[in-house]
Amino acid sequence: MANLSPMMKQYFDIKKQYPDTILFFRLGDFYEMFYDDAKLASRELDLTLTGRDCGQEERAPMCGVPFHSYETYLAKLVAKGYKVAICEQMEDPALAKGLVKRDIIRVVTPGTVLESSMLDESRNNYICSVYVRGNTAGVCFADISTGELYATVLTAELAEQLKNELSRYSPSEILVNSAVLDFTQLPDFIRNRLSASLELLEDGEYEQQKTTEEVQKQFGGKTLEDLELADKPELTAALGALFSYLHRTQRTGIERIASVQLYSGAQYMKLDLSARRNLELIETMRSKEKRGSLLWVLDKTHTPMGKRLIRTWMEQPLLSPAAISRRLNAVEELTGDAVLRDEIAEELSGIHDLERVMSRVVYGSANGRELRSLESTARRLPPLRSAIKGVQSQLLCSILENIDPLSDIADLVDRAIVEEPPFSLREGGIIRSGFSEELDLLKGDMSSGRGILADIEAKERERTGIPKLKVGYNRVFGYYIEVSNAYKEQVPPEYIRKQTLTNCERFITPELKDLEGRILGAHDKSVQLEHSLFEQVRKEIAGQMERVQHTAVAIAQLDVLLSFAQVSVDNQYTRPIVDMSGKLELRESRHPVVEALLNAPFVPNDVTLDKDENRVAIITGPNMAGKSTYMRQVALITIMAQIGCFVPAASARVGIADAIFTRVGASDDLAAGQSTFMVEMAEVADILKNATSNSLVILDEIGRGTSTYDGMSIARAVVEFVANKRTLGAKTLFATHYHELTVLEDLLDGVKNYNIACKKHGDDITFLRRIVRGGADESYGIEVAKLAGVPNKVVKRAKQILAELTSAAPAVPQSRKLAKQEEAVPLQMTLTPPGEAEALERLRQIDVNTLTPIECMNELFELAKMVKGGS
Numbered sequence: 001m002a003n004l005s006p007m008m009k010q011y012f013d014i015k016k017q018y019p020d021t022i023l024f025f026r027l028g029d030f031y032e033m034f035y036d037d038a039k040l041a042s043r044e045l046d047l048t049l050t051g052r053d054c055g056q057e058e059r060a061p062m063c064g065v066p067f068h069s070y071e072t073y074l075a076k077l078v079a080k081g082y083k084v085a086i087c088e089q090m091e092d093p094a095l096a097k098g099l100v101k102r103d104i105i106r107v108v109t110p111g112t113v114l115e116s117s118m119l120d121e122s123r124n125n126y127i128c129s130v131y132v133r134g135n136t137a138g139v140c141f142a143d144i145s146t147g148e149l150y151a152t153v154l155t156a157e158l159a160e161q162l163k164n165e166l167s168r169y170s171p172s173e174i175l176v177n178s179a180v181l182d183f184t185q186l187p188d189f190i191r192n193r194l195s196a197s198l199e200l201l202e203d204g205e206y207e208q209q210k211t212t213e214e215v216q217k218q219f220g221g222k223t224l225e226d227l228e229l230a231d232k233p234e235l236t237a238a239l240g241a242l243f244s245y246l247h248r249t250q251r252t253g254i255e256r257i258a259s260v261q262l263y264s265g266a267q268y269m270k271l272d273l274s275a276r277r278n279l280e281l282i283e284t285m286r287s288k289e290k291r292g293s294l295l296w297v298l299d300k301t302h303t304p305m306g307k308r309l310i311r312t313w314m315e316q317p318l319l320s321p322a323a324i325s326r327r328l329n330a331v332e333e334l335t336g337d338a339v340l341r342d343e344i345a346e347e348l349s350g351i352h353d354l355e356r357v358m359s360r361v362v363y364g365s366a367n368g369r370e371l372r373s374l375e376s377t378a379r380r381l382p383p384l385r386s387a388i389k390g391v392q393s394q395l396l397c398s399i400l401e402n403i404d405p406l407s408d409i410a411d412l413v414d415r416a417i418v419e420e421p422p423f424s425l426r427e428g429g430i431i432r433s434g435f436s437e438e439l440d441l442l443k444g445d446m447s448s449g450r451g452i453l454a455d456i457e458a459k460e461r462e463r464t465g466i467p468k469l470k471v472g473y474n475r476v477f478g479y480y481i482e483v484s485n486a487y488k489e490q491v492p493p494e495y496i497r498k499q500t501l502t503n504c505e506r507f508i509t510p511e512l513k514d515l516e517g518r519i520l521g522a523h524d525k526s527v528q529l530e531h532s533l534f535e536q537v538r539k540e541i542a543g544q545m546e547r548v549q550h551t552a553v554a555i556a557q558l559d560v561l562l563s564f565a566q567v568s569v570d571n572q573y574t575r576p577i578v579d580m581s582g583k584l585e586l587r588e589s590r591h592p593v594v595e596a597l598l599n600a601p602f603v604p605n606d607v608t609l610d611k612d613e614n615r616v617a618i619i620t621g622p623n624m625a626g627k628s629t630y631m632r633q634v635a636l637i638t639i640m641a642q643i644g645c646f647v648p649a650a651s652a653r654v655g656i657a658d659a660i661f662t663r664v665g666a667s668d669d670l671a672a673g674q675s676t677f678m679v680e681m682a683e684v685a686d687i688l689k690n691a692t693s694n695s696l697v698i699l700d701e702i703g704r705g706t707s708t709y710d711g712m713s714i715a716r717a718v719v720e721f722v723a724n725k726r727t728l729g730a731k732t733l734f735a736t737h738y739h740e741l742t743v744l745e746d747l748l749d750g751v752k753n754y755n756i757a758c759k760k761h762g763d764d765i766t767f768l769r770r771i772v773r774g775g776a777d778e779s780y781g782i783e784v785a786k787l788a789g790v791p792n793k794v795v796k797r798a799k800q801i802l803a804e805l806t807s808a809a810p811a812v813p814q815s816r817k818l819a820k821q822e823e824a825v826p827l828q829m830t831l832t833p834p835g836e837a838e839a840l841e842r843l844r845q846i847d848v849n850t851l852t853p854i855e856c857m858n859e860l861f862e863l864a865k866m867v868k869g870g871s
Ligand SMILES: Nc1ncnc2c1ncn2[C@@H]1O[C@H](COP(=O)(O)OP(=O)(O)OP(=O)(O)O)[C@@H](O)[C@H]1O
Pocket: 594, 598, 601, 602, 603, 604, 621, 622, 623, 624, 625, 626, 627, 628, 629, 630, 769
């Protein structure tokens, strides 16, 4: 090491401080990587591995990426979960005395990306911090590219709740203390399901005094009391550790996070991970695409801020009728005025990502083009304000109030920055003339110098008689006089030869060098001055952060409300009545997504659910009839109403639901080593434990994952549990193929049977898609199998077997082979099993309202055993 070159020593000094990062070491126009970093990067980025003399016997392995295109490479490494430390030259190499000073300006991690090319404008990029102690977790989510910070405290069922919160915000980086790792499935969930990088911080990072100081420093010295954090030590620890990590990695700009928004689960409808997934709110379950999700239908926003906010609103339906009404009033006002909608849309479509540009302004990385984008956005604000000037609804009025015209910023940018600034500051040309007298003088010097150059060229041509004599410039020799070989003989003796090329020679003269010094000196000075003027302008704008942020939030809200209004007009949605009645009455309601995807007309249906007579709807009907569609449609309409959007129905009354629980279809927890049935039961257990009488519960074919009688018993016990007001009494839609469960309408309070009608003509089946009262008579599974293209032979045989099962004697002729099989395995199952009469009798004698859920379940197992002959 003693023989290392000074530059390599400098490299090692810096690398030592950031051992867990890949170090991008700026050398001229490249970021170079050395040793293990170089080997890794050459593998991951497919770069050629070279070497560099470093004073040692062996050359140091090296690879590099060009400075002008480093973002592409950085993006790849960060996406793979690596941290990249950016080491810059801190002084101009041309002016440096000895080794150029270098230092780390930033460590880029998945959760701290600021480069616009690496961010998706339609979604936030959160870094999360979780601190768990005992039964409490402090959790916060920060997006440093927008300045948002949300925080909450969890106190029960931590593992599940953490999963819910994490999947809702979907952070790309998560900082945790060691206690979080005690939830053994969480790290896998974080890596596999969220594809987030997990960072375990040392216990010392959470030390109380340290975290308290970090939090207070971040929020301008406010006390924990002021911040409502005094009684939340776990949250303070999570926040403090987050800020200290951000300071370590970002160095500057953290002041962008100027406030924390505390939230609690009680503010929003509870939508757990499986409900969000099953209902396909943001993306489809299978292909994880936006198309086919509710977001796809509702998102007609025009600005990046609106695109991000609509997701947040959709995942956080409100619980307060007053707050929902405020949004609905605004949407109603906008739906009633097409001209107003068009005017707002036109202005919004010219608005850039104010939040992210502002972040880069504050972090000191915004370039001239981004400042110009602030200007062009600000120019849209006065017309936007005048478009909405006459609005009546409270929310639109407050939005109008919060949209600051930002004319001072627009004027400043206009005065300071040229209309089409270069991407980089290096060559100047960014500051408008007239902005700085000093700069104008320097530029004047440069251009008069250039004029003199032109004079010299003309003068020398005349003096020497060389018509093609040219004054040129290159980086190596500066200004020179070029003479082609044909005129070599005429070159005056005082010309000093500098370079010989194939067709010409280049010379310098003392006069030219003198002028060069003046021109280049003025150029360097003017570039430096432009740089500092630009920084001043950027700083001045950064000082207006709060005003810009408020405006950005107001624009986002306006954009989302306009989107709701436009979608409502386009799709003929109606304003729902949202109240605390607990009723759900929809007339002629439709599924917002299926109707948008279908080529055929969607058949509307009614829904009646309440807390009394109509608590539980048992829905039977053939496969493919539309049961799942109907149930999802009810859930989606409830969500749409509670986020303040109109709904696809002729009329709608939506009693506020505190939560929506769903148990639908297969889950992808199978990858985590659980069986289909196990996952199904775990989800059922979760629903039964967490739902309240104000929740909406959607259960699709509970029990189908196990044997018929086990499944039926469980399904029935679940219906009893949810229907019974003393155990739960939640509004429930329950789709099932166990037609036997329809007896519950007569046995239990609040249960009603429905079926989705269809017609059978011979072998063919027509789906009417209409929900009607009463249980279905048949499943028509075989007809659907035929429709789906199951080979005729199999369909025919299925019919034979069905006939056997439903009648005492086998009525169908059998081939010899089949007859043999059936001898070996006699078909004993019948649709009226032995013991059913006794079981039904026993059932009639039970008053389920007097039983606990466990007793209820036990009783049902007993009954099931009776029907199954004790097996
Ligand atoms: N009201 C409706 N109007 C028009 N088409 C509908 C309607 N409801 C459902 N469909 C169509 O029928 C298809 C099947 O519906 P769905 O999956 O809801 O049936 P299902 O009864 O749940 O079937 P299974 O019992 O096999 O799960 C949907 O993909 C949709 O295209």
